[in-house]
Amino acid sequence: xxxxxxxxxxxxxxxxxxxxxxxxxxxxxxxxxxxxxxxxxxxxxxxxxxxxxxxxxxxxxxxxxxxxxxxxxxxxxxxxxxxxxxxxxxxxxxxxxxxxxxxxxxxxxxxxxxxxxxxxxxxxxxxxxxxxxxxxxxxxxxxxxxxxxxxxxxxxxxxxxxxxxxxxxxxxxxxxxxxxxxxxxxxxxxxxxxxxxxxxxxxxxxxxxxxxxxxxxxxxxxxxxxxxxxxxxxxxxxxxxxxxxxxxxxxxxxxxxxxxxxxxxxxxxxxxxxxxxxxxxxxxxxxxxxxxxxxxxxxxxxxxxxxxxxxxx
Amino acid sequence: xxxxxxxxxxxxxxxxxxxxxxxxxxxxxxxxxxxxxxxxxxxxxxxxxxxxxxxxxxxxxxxxxxxxxxxxxxxxxxxxxxxxxxxxxxxxxxxxxxxxxxxxxxxxxxxxxxxxxxxxxxxxxxxxxxxxxxxxxxxxxxxxxxxxxxxxxxxxxxxxxxxxxxxxxxxxxxxxxxxxxxxxxxxxxxxxxxxxxxxxxxxxxxxxxxxxxxxxxxxxxxxxxxxxxxxxxxxxxxxxxxxxxxxxxxxxxxxxxxxxxxxxxxxxxxxxxxxxxxxxxxxxxxxxxxxxxxxxxxxxxxxxxxxxxxxxxxxxxxxxxxxxxxxxxxxxxxxxxxxxxxxxxxxxxxxxxxxxxxxxxxxxxxxxxxxxxxxxxxxxxxxxxxxxxxxxxxxxxxxxxxxxxxxxxxxxxxxxxxxxxxxxxxxxxxxxxxxxxxxxxxxxxxxxxxxxxxxxxxxxxxxxxxxxxxxxxxxxxxxxxxxxxxxxxxxxxxxxxxxxxxxxxxxxxxxxxxxxxxxxxxxxxxxxxxxxxxxxxxxxxxxxxxxxxxxxxxxxxxxxxxxxxxxxxxxxxxxxxxxxxxxxxxxxxxxxxxxxxxxxxxxxxxxxxxxxxxxxxxxxxxxxxxxxxxxxxxxxxxxxxxxxxxxxxxxxxxxxx
Numbered sequence: 011x012x013x014x015x016x017x018x019x020x021x022x023x024x025x026x027x028x029x030x031x032x033x034x035x036x037x038x039x040x041x042x043x044x045x046x047x048x049x050x051x052x053x054x055x056x057x058x059x060x061x062x063x064x065x066x067x068x069x070x071x072x073x074x075x076x077x078x079x080x081x082x083x084x085x086x087x088x089x090x091x092x093x094x095x096x097x098x099x100x101x102x103x104x105x106x107x108x109x110x111x112x113x114x115x116x117x118x119x120x121x122x123x124x125x126x127x128x129x130x131x132x133x134x135x136x137x138x139x140x141x142x143x144x145x146x147x148x149x150x151x152x153x154x155x156x157x158x159x160x161x162x163x164x165x166x167x168x169x170x171x172x173x174x175x176x177x178x179x180x181x182x183x184x185x186x187x188x189x190x191x192x193x194x195x196x197x198x199x200x201x202x203x204x205x206x207x208x209x210x211x212x213x214x215x216x217x218x219x220x221x222x223x224x225x226x227x228x229x230x231x232x233x234x235x236x237x238x239x240x241x242x243x244x245x246x247x248x249x250x251x252x253x254x255x256x257x258x259x260x261x262x263x264x265x266x267x268x269x270x271x272x273x274x275x276x277x278x279x280x281x282x283x284x285x286x287x288x289x290x291x292x293x294x295x296x297x298x299x300x301x302x303x304x305x306x307x308x309x310x311x312x313x314x315x316x317x318x319x320x321x322x323x
Numbered sequence: 324x325x326x327x328x329x330x331x332x333x334x335x336x337x338x339x340x341x342x343x344x345x346x347x348x349x350x351x352x353x354x355x356x357x358x359x360x361x362x363x364x365x366x367x368x369x370x371x372x373x374x375x376x377x378x379x380x381x382x383x384x385x386x387x388x389x390x391x392x393x394x395x396x397x398x399x400x401x402x403x404x405x406x407x408x409x410x411x412x413x414x415x416x417x418x419x420x421x422x423x424x425x426x427x428x429x430x431x432x433x434x435x436x437x438x439x440x441x442x443x444x445x446x447x448x449x450x451x452x453x454x455x456x457x458x459x460x461x462x463x464x465x466x467x468x469x470x471x472x473x474x475x476x477x478x479x480x481x482x483x484x485x486x487x488x489x490x491x492x493x494x495x496x497x498x499x500x501x502x503x504x505x506x507x508x509x510x511x512x513x514x515x516x517x518x519x520x521x522x523x524x525x526x527x528x529x530x531x532x533x534x535x536x537x538x539x540x541x542x543x544x545x546x547x548x549x550x551x552x553x554x555x556x557x558x559x560x561x562x563x564x565x566x567x568x569x570x571x572x573x574x575x576x577x578x579x580x581x582x583x584x585x586x587x588x589x590x591x592x593x594x595x596x597x598x599x600x601x602x603x604x605x606x607x608x609x610x611x612x613x614x615x616x617x618x619x620x621x622x623x624x625x626x627x628x629x630x631x632x633x634x635x636x637x638x639x640x641x642x643x644x645x646x647x648x649x650x651x652x653x654x655x656x657x658x659x660x661x662x663x664x665x666x667x668x669x670x671x672x673x674x675x676x677x678x679x680x681x682x683x684x685x686x687x688x689x690x691x692x693x694x695x696x697x698x699x700x701x702x703x704x705x706x707x708x709x710x711x712x713x714x715x716x717x718x719x720x721x722x723x724x725x726x727x728x729x730x731x732x733x734x735x736x737x738x739x740x741x742x743x744x745x746x747x748x749x750x751x752x753x754x755x756x757x758x759x760x761x762x763x764x765x766x767x768x769x770x771x772x773x774x775x776x777x778x779x780x781x782x783x784x785x786x787x788x789x790x791x792x793x794x795x796x797x798x799x800x801x802x803x804x805x806x807x808x809x810x811x812x813x814x815x816x817x818x819x820x821x822x823x824x825x826x827x828x829x830x831x832x833x834x835x836x837x838x839x840x841x842x843x844x845x846x847x848x849x850x851x852x853x854x855x856x857x858x859x860x861x862x863x864x865x866x867x868x869x870x871x872x873x874x875x876x877x878x879x880x881x882x883x884x885x886x887x888x889x890x891x892x893x894x895x896x897x898x899x900x901x902x903x904x905x906x907x908x909x910x911x912x913x914x915x916x917x918x919x920x921x922x923x924x925x926x927x928x929x930x931x932x933x934x935x936x937x938x939x940x941x942x943x944x945x946x947x948x949x950x951x952x953x954x955x956x957x958x959x960x961x962x963x964x965x966x967x968x969x970x971x972x973x974x975x976x977x978x979x980x
Contacts, residue, residue: 192786193670212790240790 031059036254043298047283085113104180165291167205174246178253278306338372338397378410385414396424417460424451453977461905468554469653478506480870481658483885489537503607516768533608552944553865564643566614571638574610578630595695661871664718671786708818710750719825729825826875907946914960921952
């Protein structure tokens with residue numbers, strides 16, 4: 011049985027949580043829907059996101075490998091901006107999370123790096139003193155907002171929707187600050203609050219192919235196929251993602267996987283914020299669900315038809 | 324500089340320690356320097372001051388020159404302070420009118436610079452000379468030793484210690500938490516490297532313990548409080564109710580047979596079943612069962628009482644209550660053992676998620692003749708595995724979990740491989756980091772296994788997965804590891820994976836350490852007094868540790884330590900009385916305001932508060948001379964003998980000027 015929200019009392023308790031929001035480059039471009047759904051859902055959960063003014067590239071992936079110190083500098087500029095705001099910095103992209111956390115930690119541990127980065131930041135009158143706290147939205151919703159508040163918002167539970175919770179490689183690794191490094195369960199938990207059934211997904215932290223899709227597509231497609239196959243085998247009707255890159259590889263390249271391996275995957279890929287928004291009763295359009303390439307229309311219809319027929323009974 | 328205008332006559336002896344000190348310190352120059360210090364009447368350098376002629380030299384000087392104070396500049400006081408105190412006392416001087424200056428560990432060993440080392444040695448000697456001027460003669464007190472012994476833990480270590488002590492005619496209280504003694508060894512099938520049956524060598528010893536007239540066995544019990552001092556402790560022991568009258572019960576086993584309720588057996592790692600009234604295993608000592616209150620139908624639903632009906636002796640007693648007994652003992656041996664590492668903590672190995680990933684302890688029960696499968700090594704579906712992977716170092720040698728090597732896993736993994744080969748004829752893969760076969764006959768056992776067609780793959784396992792990537796992997800568990808000898812990643816499909824889990828301190832080790840006021844090392848195991856020279860002693864005189872509670876150990880080492888602890892205890896008992904170190908806290912009653920700050924702070928519970936006189940009082944036998952109360956006392960009413968303010972200030976001033 012779902013808890014009925016106690017209106018009056020709840021209102022009083024509801025205090026808005028203030029956060030700085032770092033969208034990152036991908037959700038401004040290819041993954042717009044992620045950003046769209048995130049803003050809608052956060053508003054509904056009283057998570058007040060204020061976009062970090064004048065944010066820049068987080069320094070992710072390639073730059074770290076080419077010039078580590080300069081990559082840290084890019085990352086540190088964002089941290090310095092966030093530090094001034096005196097609010098936790100929320101990100102949705104695990105690559106941003108890892109890079110920003112890495113710079114935060116390394117600058118704390120290595121005085122030489124700290125001096126070099128701060129000397130460069132100093133040219134524009136900035137400094138990073140180590141006061142920022144970078145958090146992923148999933149962790150904020152699970153730990154800060156919590157079960158009660160999430161459940162109280164549900165209007166259309168995702169009853170019996172079987173979902174493969176896909177975390178990707180970077181949410182918990184390498185630091186493992188928020189969940190088990192190799193076998194996290196945070197997204198599983200959130201999905202079950204929504205009434206969905208998270209399936210056993212042994213590849214939940216395995217590689218999606220990442221950037222390899224650009225340089226060695228066949229290898230990357232093999233990795234993506236493994237994910238789709240395992241999700242299907244374990245009975246998932248769709249895959250929930252929290253990483254823009256994973257999402258693109260799984261969704262936009264599903265056709266290429268089918269072409270290369272002669273498979274017929276037709277698995278809807280949804281951001282976890284989209285699933286939240288759907289459960290909260292927001293329209294598909296407002297969550298960017300219709301922007302996707304593999305349609306989830308029929309799947310969602312079936313889910314709600316089941317739910318409604320259960321209610322009637 | 325404070326110089327007491329007293330006609331003290333100080334002798335200073337600068338030791339070469341062979342070349343240990345003389346290599347970096349100019350000992351002659353230090354002796355010449357010492358001779359110019361106030362009150363020093365003689366200063367000599369000597370090659371080995373701790374030798375008989377060296378000690379004789381000091382005794383002769385005391386006699387002939389009438390020395391009133393002696394300083395020896397040599398090694399750490401931990402090494403030879405007792406030696407020189409004895410030498411000084413031998414010449415009729417109070418042994419506390421002696422001071423040791425450490426110019427080896429704190430000087431010659433830490434630098435190559437001869438000039439600086441010599442200067443530093445002079446400063447250290449100067450400080451000792453100034454300090455010794457203010458030393459006072461102290462008396463050593465003696466207290467009698469209670470010959471009764473407490474042993475905590477009834478595994479093989481505790482059993483060995485108990486039998487050694489009891490056989491010498493001394494009384495032993497053996498406390499065991501579980502319903503039976505035997506510990507982990509009772510759960511093992513065979514032991515490495517000889518492959519002799521664990522039960523065959525253990526059970527006779529268990530029976531001896533159970534029947535020994537000098538051993539009082541307290542099973543299903545634990546020590547809740549331990550107070551007192553060496554030779555005179557009091558242990559408070561809690562006896563949990565068995566709900567069976569031990570006097571009446573004959574251990575016939577009728578009740579166990581008739582009990583209608585089966586629950587997973589802890590002894591069998593949950594693989595087999597036991598009844599709600601049970602003995603963990605048939606050879607349990609004592610043979611009296613216990614009733615598991617959590618499951619028993621009488622306790623949960625108020626019905627059943629089948630055991631009452633069938634017990635021929637009327638021994639069932641549902642009204643039994645928890646009991647406390649207090650026993651006075653003179654010494655204690657802790658042999659509380661270990662816990663095995665929880666394999667589920669390493670998520671990528673799939674323990675608890677993938678049904679045919681088991682721990683080595685579970686394997687012991689599978690392969691044990693009286694285990695849940697009657698000794699058959701089978702998968703969860705009852706079939707015999709065709710291939711088995713054994714993963715070494717699970718939770719050990721891993722900075723994410725335990726950094727130390729658990730010492731037993733390499734060898735028991737070999738034994739596991741042998742037993743799998745023997746019972747299934749299946750293929751066996753051992754994934755190891757390094758093979759550590761250090762004990763007697765161990766390397767030979769390793770060689771034997773190499774010839775038994777076991778495949779050894781050198782590489783730490785990355786993951787165990789049921790996601791197949793090829794047809795040969797379908798329906799199998801795939802072990803993924805980098806083979807560091809071939810430099811390739813290998814995917815080995817197998818039917819069963821055995822995790823060679825490491826050893827950890829017991830979950831309640833911290834509580835036990837608190838109860839007995841002993842320390843633990845960084846890894847959480849109990850800390851011995853000295854890793855080489857006092858391996859079973861602890862910082863608390865009269866409390867000893869033995870076996871795996873001190874660190875991972877195999878059976879031979881555990882037994883050796885059990886016997887060693889027994890020898891230590893017997894030596895203590897035969898001394899009949901113990902001397903108490905006089906470097907203890909003394910309260911100046913005139914200055915004590917009775918604020919009780921020291922009472923709270925004392926880690927040895929040595930200070931009590933006399934409510935009538937409104938004063939704190941130090942128990943001389945309990946005080947260890949740590950100095951916490953001295954530093955904390957707001958009215959400077961406490962002074963530590965042999966570490967008085969005057970002595971310390973003189974020492975510091977000598978170094979600073």
